[in-house]
Amino acid sequence: MNLEQLYTTFLKSAGVCTDTRKLEPNQIFFALSGPNFNGNKFAAAALEQGALAVVIDQAKYKHPVEGTYFLVDDCLIALQELATHHRRALGLPILSLTGSNGKTTTKELIAAILSQKFNLKATRGNYNNHIGVPLTLLSFTSENDFGIVEMGANHQGEIAELATIAEPDFGFITNFGKAHLEGFGGIEGVIKGKSELYRNLASRNKTVFVNQDDPKQMELTEAMDRVLIGAQMTGNKLELVATNPRVVFALNDTEIQSHLIGEHNAKNIRAAIGIGLHFGLSEEQIKTGVESYNPENNRSQWVSKPRNKILLDAYNANPSSMEATLKSFKTLGSQAPKTVILGDMFELGETAAAEHQAIADLANSLNFDRVFLVGANFYAVDAHDGQIKCSEYEDLVVALQQKDVEGHLLLIKGSRGMALERILDIL
Numbered sequence: 316m317n318l319e320q321l322y323t324t325f326l327k328s329a330g331v332c333t334d335t336r337k338l339e340p341n342q343i344f345f346a347l348s349g350p351n352f353n354g355n356k357f358a359a360a361a362l363e364q365g366a367l368a369v370v371i372d373q374a375k376y377k378h379p380v381e382g383t384y385f386l387v388d389d390c391l392i393a394l395q396e397l398a399t400h401h402r403r404a405l406g407l408p409i410l411s412l413t414g415s416n417g418k419t420t421t422k423e424l425i426a427a428i429l430s431q432k433f434n435l436k437a438t439r440g441n442y443n444n445h446i447g448v449p450l451t452l453l454s455f456t457s458e459n460d461f462g463i464v465e466m467g468a469n470h471q472g473e474i475a476e477l478a479t480i481a482e483p484d485f486g487f488i489t490n491f492g493k494a495h496l497e498g499f500g501g502i503e504g505v506i507k508g509k510s511e512l513y514r515n516l517a518s519r520n521k522t523v524f525v526n527q528d529d530p531k532q533m534e535l536t537e538a539m540d541r542v543l544i545g546a547q548m549t550g551n552k553l554e555l556v557a558t559n560p561r562v563v564f565a566l567n568d569t570e571i572q573s574h575l576i577g578e579h580n581a582k583n584i585r586a587a588i589g590i591g592l593h594f595g596l597s598e599e600q601i602k603t604g605v606e607s608y609n610p611e612n613n614r615s616q617w618v619s620k621p622r623n624k625i626l627l628d629a630y631n632a633n634p635s636s637m638e639a640t641l642k643s644f645k646t647l648g649s650q651a652p653k654t655v656i657l658g659d660m661f662e663l664g665e666t667a668a669a670e671h672q673a674i675a676d677l678a679n680s681l682n683f684d685r686v687f688l689v690g691a692n693f694y695a696v697d698a699h700d701g702q703i704k705c706s707e708y709e710d711l712v713v714a715l716q717q718k719d720v721e722g723h724l725l726l727i728k729g730s731r732g733m734a735l736e737r738i739l740d741i742l
Contacts, residue, residue: 414489577643658729
């Protein structure tokens with residue numbers, strides 16, 4: 316493959332696509348393949364649908380439809396190399412962030428703040444893996460003057476690969492928590508894997524933002540060019556005023572009222588404010604950015620139903636985020652009874668039984684009015700009095716019909732695979 320020829324074609328295109336069902340005219344189709352599908356089979360169809368060109372890695376699919384074909388050794392590698400080439404050609408500053416919890420919320424907050432000053436583009440949704448990061452980079456244009464790239468990982472080496480593709484100028488790790496323990500090999504593996512971002516930045520003498528209250532982050536970045544985020548930043552004073560019912564900060568004399576709850580979200584907001592200050596945004600710009608962000612997509616999202624008000628946090632879950640959310644939910648000042656619906660946490664490996672038991676114990680200690688535990692892992696715990704175990708979603712539906720929760724303040728939290736947001740339809 317001639318990368319320059321592919322890039323010249325890319326600059327004439329309407330972008331790239333990896334799914335013919337979403338293909339738009341004049342895009343370049345990359346025929347990615349996986350264990351159960353072969354994208355090369357759809358190359359001809361992509362040209363018939365109006366693709367400007369197709370990138371394939373199996374020569375036999377270069378016919379019968381006439382059109383522009385790029386034959387490469389590996390379509391995924393070609394996509395990644397094109398993304399890095401484009402990133403270098405644009406030369407815009409890029410901030411990458413990762414972490415066990417809160418990275419998407421923090422990314423959205425940072426984007427809301429920095430967009431008050433920059434024409435920026437950030438990772439959409441969960442496009443944060445080995446395919447999503449290149450697609451994000453290729454969505455940047457010459458009109459953008461700042462980019463934000465979220466990086467997700469469930470095993471060691473993944474962040475290193477993504478950072479090599481994106482070549483960020485700035486980095487931030489939200490935290491090291493109990494997420495994807497199976498793939499990372501325990502909490503030490505999580506720290507090692509996530510801090511691959513630090514090692515990439517250090518190797519290129521780039522800048523990292525660091526939560527100065529986290530001893531491990533401080534230790535790992537001691538020799539790096541770093542910007543510390545805390546109560547005192549660049550001559551500014553940042554004070555946490557409240558976390559209940561909403562997180563409120565005072566930045567010098569400016570009060571900032573967010574739409575988020577809890578100490579864990581306070582840390583996300585503080586990081587976004589600190590990064591905004593570093594890039595020269597005013598107090599009013601930062602206030603506007605934070606206050607404009609309303610969580611959605613099942614992430615700390617408030618949903619009102621005729622019978623209940625619901626905190627929907629069902630996009631994902633791990634022991635660290637589950638603990639933080641339960642404690643924050645307990646502190647809410649509502650006089651209504653509080654009920655929690657908790658779904659299984661995935662990718663915990665041999666620690667799964669102990670971690671699910673610990674969450675059941677925590678929920679009991681917090682004295683919620685009702686606790687529903689959903690999924691095979693939670694069904695195996697030693698439940699406490701009043702805790703209702705449901706081996707699968709259908710059992711939860713029946714249990715909620717039998718146990719009246721009308722008028723309760725509800726928390727719904729579980730891993731993505733549990734899809735607990737489905738229960739909204741019956742509440």
